[in-house]
Amino acid sequence: MKKTITLFINGQRYSHEVEPRLLLVHYLREVVGLTGAHIGCETSTCGACTVLLDGKAVKACTVLAVQADGRFVTTIEGIAANGSLDAVQEAFWNEHALQCGFCTPGMILTAKQLLAREPNPTEEQIRHGLEGNLCRCTGYQHIVNAVQAAASRSGD
Amino acid sequence: MIPDTFDYSAPVTLTEAIELLSSGAKALAGGQSLIPLMKLRLASPQHLVDLSRIPELSGIREENGVLHIGAMTTHYEIESSMLLRSACPLLPQTAGRIGDVQIRNMGTIGGSIAHADPASDYPAALLALDATVRIAGAGGFRTVSYEDLLVDSFLVALEPGEVIVDIMAPVDPPNTGTCYVKAPQAASGFAIVGVAVRAVKSDGVVSSARVGVTGLAAKPFRARSVEQALGGTRGTDADITRAAALVGDGVDANSDLHASADYRKHLAEVYLRRALRAALI
Ligand SMILES: Cc1cc2nc3c(=O)[nH]c(=O)nc-3n(C[C@H](O)[C@H](O)[C@H](O)COP(=O)(O)OP(=O)(O)OC[C@H]3O[C@@H](n4cnc5c(N)ncnc54)[C@H](O)[C@@H]3O)c2cc1C
Numbered sequence: 489m490k491k492t493i494t495l496f497i498n499g500q501r502y503s504h505e506v507e508p509r510l511l512l513v514h515y516l517r518e519v520v521g522l523t524g525a526h527i528g529c530e531t532s533t534c535g536a537c538t539v540l541l542d543g544k545a546v547k548a549c550t551v552l553a554v555q556a557d558g559r560f561v562t563t564i565e566g567i568a569a570n571g572s573l574d575a576v577q578e579a580f581w582n583e584h585a586l587q588c589g590f591c592t593p594g595m596i597l598t599a600k601q602l603l604a605r606e607p608n609p610t611e612e613q614i615r616h617g618l619e620g621n622l623c624r625c626t627g628y629q630h631i632v633n634a635v636q637a638a639a640s641r642s643g644d
Numbered sequence: 645m646i647p648d649t650f651d652y653s654a655p656v657t658l659t660e661a662i663e664l665l666s667s668g669a670k671a672l673a674g675g676q677s678l679i680p681l682m683k684l685r686l687a688s689p690q691h692l693v694d695l696s697r698i699p700e701l702s703g704i705r706e707e708n709g710v711l712h713i714g715a716m717t718t719h720y721e722i723e724s725s726m727l728l729r730s731a732c733p734l735l736p737q738t739a740g741r742i743g744d745v746q747i748r749n750m751g752t753i754g755g756s757i758a759h760a761d762p763a764s765d766y767p768a769a770l771l772a773l774d775a776t777v778r779i780a781g782a783g784g785f786r787t788v789s790y791e792d793l794l795v796d797s798f799l800v801a802l803e804p805g806e807v808i809v810d811i812m813a814p815v816d817p818p819n820t821g822t823c824y825v826k827a828p829q830a831a832s833g834f835a836i837v838g839v840a841v842r843a844v845k846s847d848g849v850v851s852s853a854r855v856g857v858t859g860l861a862a863k864p865f866r867a868r869s870v871e872q873a874l875g876g877t878r879g880t881d882a883d884i885t886r887a888a889a890l891v892g893d894g895v896d897a898n899s900d901l902h903a904s905a906d907y908r909k910h911l912a913e914v915y916l917r918r919a920l921r922a923a924l925i
């Protein structure tokens with residue numbers, strides 16, 4: 489039986505009838521049309537599908553859309569206010585923290601929760617914080633640099 | 645990777661949830677174990693009851709020296725709780741080592757206990773804390789020790805229709821040392837072996853020591869021979885080495901692609917020495 493759900497995605501209200509088995513990542517990509525959350529492994533491992541649910545990073549391939557009913561979702565499409573890049577996006581750009589870019593939306597959203605909790609993270613805290621996001625291109629060092637750069641920039 | 649179809653309810657009272665569960669529905673907590681199983685079609689429940697909207701199942705509070713942790717409290721909330729960090733740091737330390745932050749943001753302590761993965765982290769800490777679990781069912785509430793709830797790999801002593809409501813652990817008395825350490829699987833972070841210690845000293849002598857071990861056997865267990873060997877000693881490095889050597893005695897150790905039975909026992913001894921040193925010295 490279908491359920492009506494209402495979500496607040498990137499500041500906008502959406503209401504749809506969905507099957508309970510619909511995964512949040514499929515809801516975002518196929519129903520709402522926001523394709524920034526990528527599908528990598530489909531097995532809760534790679535973090536490419538990461539979005540923020542009430543401000544916390546979750547793997548949208550392992551959350552049902554009905555579980556997000558009434559809650560706030562932020563996808564990568566929602567963090568650049570008025571078209572100007574968010575501090576973490578800007579730092580990823582400056583520090584060459586991406587190559588193919590497949591992991592990047594998830595990396596950035598996980599980094600945002602990390603920085604919200606720990607505005608001045610150590611390298612170890614950054615690596616521990618990003619454990620749930622895999623990158624096949626960069627070797628991670630530039631990603632760590634980018635998060636450090638974003639931290640020192642927002643501390644200015 | 646799409647689950648089979650199912651019905652979904654999100655009741656706001658415990659009574660309603662128990663009614664639905666008693667008629668054959670399955671509980672959904674954070675979904676971080678159940679949804680992967682459903683996507684692989686290793687589980688195909690016909691009806692899911694989402695417990696996330698039931699207020700009695702959430703929150704952490706202290707009452708008369710006892711900590712009450714709602715079953716729906718996430719690993720991240722436990723890791724971040726200021727109350728737990730000061731009153732029972734073993735739980736936040738353990739929670740912070742589970743999986744990755746995305747899993748910790750959704751996954752719950754009640755779900756982890758009910759799922760009873762033999763490589764999960766909480767069992768070691770809950771055994772070392774001598775925690776108790778309050779369970780609600782059609783006939784009312786019952787409270788059992790966490791140890792008595794454990795039956796086997798992926799099996800706990802919950803009747804159909806029963807829900808874990810909260811987990812109780814005592815506030816640490818003064819001079820308590822605790823520590824959780826684990827050898828993680830490289831990919832998932834699950835414990836190949838995980839060891840938790842809670843030791844209390846008075847006048848420089850170990851008056852009580854409890855050791856919980858996860859990952860080593862099908863069922864997490866209290867290493868009572870280690871505990872007895874430590875009691876009454878001063879907890880020196882030599883005492884620790886002697887006691888930790890007993891951890892694998894008589895244990896039917898797991899063996900899988902991550903580690904053979906012998907290697908697991910070796911890891912348990914090494915990690916237990918580390919945990920005991922951190923707790924006692
Ligand atoms: C990539 C990945 C890595 C992980 N790494 C680790 C790790 O390192 N260590 C670790 O310990 N765990 C790990 N986990 C598992 C994780 O901790 C899960 O969150 C946990 O095992 C289940 O909790 P949940 O709230 O998600 O429960 P769910 O998946 O929702 O439910 C699990 C089971 O418990 C039942 N249930 C849930 N709540 C209750 C309740 N209150 N009363 C009765 N029954 C209930 C459900 O019916 C179901 O059978 C990992 C998971 C993933 C996907």
Ligand code: FES
Nearest residue numbers: 528529530535549
């Ligand atoms: S697609 Fe969700 S974790 Fe990989």
Ligand code: FES
Nearest residue numbers: 587589623624625
């Ligand atoms: S930039 Fe290609 S996967 Fe990370």
